[in-house]
Amino acid sequence: MEKVLVVGAGGVGSVSVTKMAMHPEIFKEITLASRTVSKCEEIAANVKERTGVTIRTAQLDAMNVADTVALIKETGAELLVNLALPYQDLVLMDACLEAGIHYLDTANYEPEDEAKFEYKWQWAYQERFKEAGLTAILGAGFDPGVTSIMATWVRKHKLEGIRLIDVLDCNGGDNGKPFATNFNPEINIREVTAPARHWENGAWVESPAMTHKYEFDFPAVGKKNMYLMYHEELESLSTHFPEIERARFWMTFGDAYINHVTVLQNVGMTGIEPVMHNGQEIIPLQFLKTVLPDPSELGELTKGKTCIGDIITGPAKDGGAEKTYYIYNICDHEECYAEVGSQAVAYTTGVPAMIGAAMVMNGTWREPGVWNTEQLDPDAFMDMLNTDGLPWQVVELEGHPEF
Numbered sequence: 001m002e003k004v005l006v007v008g009a010g011g012v013g014s015v016s017v018t019k020m021a022m023h024p025e026i027f028k029e030i031t032l033a034s035r036t037v038s039k040c041e042e043i044a045a046n047v048k049e050r051t052g053v054t055i056r057t058a059q060l061d062a063m064n065v066a067d068t069v070a071l072i073k074e075t076g077a078e079l080l081v082n083l084a085l086p087y088q089d090l091v092l093m094d095a096c097l098e099a100g101i102h103y104l105d106t107a108n109y110e111p112e113d114e115a116k117f118e119y120k121w122q123w124a125y126q127e128r129f130k131e132a133g134l135t136a137i138l139g140a141g142f143d144p145g146v147t148s149i150m151a152t153w154v155r156k157h158k159l160e161g162i163r164l165i166d167v168l169d170c171n172g173g174d175n176g177k178p179f180a181t182n183f184n185p186e187i188n189i190r191e192v193t194a195p196a197r198h199w200e201n202g203a204w205v206e207s208p209a210m211t212h213k214y215e216f217d218f219p220a221v222g223k224k225n226m227y228l229m230y231h232e233e234l235e236s237l238s239t240h241f242p243e244i245e246r247a248r249f250w251m252t253f254g255d256a257y258i259n260h261v262t263v264l265q266n267v268g269m270t271g272i273e274p275v276m277h278n279g280q281e282i283i284p285l286q287f288l289k290t291v292l293p294d295p296s297e298l299g300e301l302t303k304g305k306t307c308i309g310d311i312i313t314g315p316a317k318d319g320g321a322e323k324t325y326y327i328y329n330i331c332d333h334e335e336c337y338a339e340v341g342s343q344a345v346a347y348t349t350g351v352p353a354m355i356g357a358a359m360v361m362n363g364t365w366r367e368p369g370v371w372n373t374e375q376l377d378p379d380a381f382m383d384m385l386n387t388d389g390l391p392w393q394v395v396e397l398e399g400h401p402e403f
């Protein structure tokens with residue numbers, strides 16, 4: 001395989017194609033397509049300047065199967081990397097099946113008119129991909145993505161199984177703005193305003209959004225408040241590792257962020273139902289996105305580090321008592337900007353998407369069917385994280401922290 005088509009010229013797409021261009025031995029021909037072709041051209045110019053590689057650009061509305069199939073055929077792509085928004089996942093999976101090529105994304109499908117994150121729609125494609133001899137990889141960003149692959153690595157090399165898992169996502173970065181989201185504001189705000197949900201003893205436990213808070217001392221970042229949230233990998237991890245007793249997801253937010261989201265929610269600006277404004281139908285959250293800073297423009301301003309990883313407890317491999325491991329990556333916003341021209345949130349998503357794509361291109365992950373990242377062998381992916389900008393560490397803790 002030599003040719004890849006990346007759809008979505010946002011922050012994540014920009015990092016991904018830049019890192020692909022740094023691996024010409026794997027990605028021999030890269031096409032970047034998006035609705036706004038000028039964004040693709042801007043990214044292509046940045047890639048050329050940083051790597052000397054010329055990538056192709058194309059205009060595409062990825063909500064249209066026929067246009068996507070035509071573009072796949074025209075480019076000769078063998079893998080489609082979907083870095084547009086999660087509303088497009090099913091259309092792009094259909095297009096891959098029709099054109100006979102492999103698929104990879106970083107976020108699970110959600111209907112545009114309902115903030116509902118569930119894998120059932122994409123898991124329903126399992127038989128069709130299997131029968132076609134094609135591979136679809138779901139959720140190959142950082143979380144979901146690396147955090148699930150880290151769990152598989154710990155389960156393969158350190159523990160017999162996973163009893164407790166807490167995914168901890170800390171962004172200790174500061175962009176100097178009173179309020180800005182780290183990635184697509186629409187997706188980010190849909191996520192944080194949804195009720196919190198975690199998996200415990202075979203059932204989902206729900207609580208109101210942002211009500212469970214804990215101060216955790218993150219390596220290289222320091223103490224930050226993290227909040228219990230629902231995140232899509234909880235569904236796939238608890239399905240694929242049925243021994244899990246409790247799975248939770250935590251994300252850090254500063255007080256200013258929480259205050260802004262609360263006010264915006266209270267005044268109705270985070271709504272996804274259409275409202276009439278001056279005779280025109282608008283969706284409040286989409287209007288809010290228009291007036292908020294564009295996350296891809298914040299790279300130059302963002303300082304500090306991210307620390308994302310898992311704390312996992314389970315029976316030890318050596319047959320001894322239970323052990324607890326903390327496995328994580330630390331990423332520096334300014335170093336990311338110097339390397340690819342984007343901040344760490346886009347970097348920590350775009351690099352894993354490139355590595356996942358490399359795994360498909362080089363045949364490491366080519367089993368026909370639809371797979372979440374924890375179902376795949378972690379070793380080659382984990383090695384590439386170390387060599388491609390996201391080195392990780394694993395330390396043993398004295399028991400699972402109480403929070």
Ligand code: NDP
Nearest residue numbers: 008009010011012035036061062084107141142143144184
């Ligand atoms: P952006 O909003 O910056 O970029 C999305 C891109 O998709 C834009 O360039 C947009 O182009 C394009 N796009 C949107 N709709 C269409 C369409 N119908 N047809 C073609 N192109 C379209 O998002 P990010 O780069 O921040 O995020 C990309 C994806 O990664 C999202 O799905 C997000 O949920 C996911 N993500 C995953 C993470 C993880 O760790 N797993 C973390 C962060 C993000 P245009 O503006 O021209 O329409």
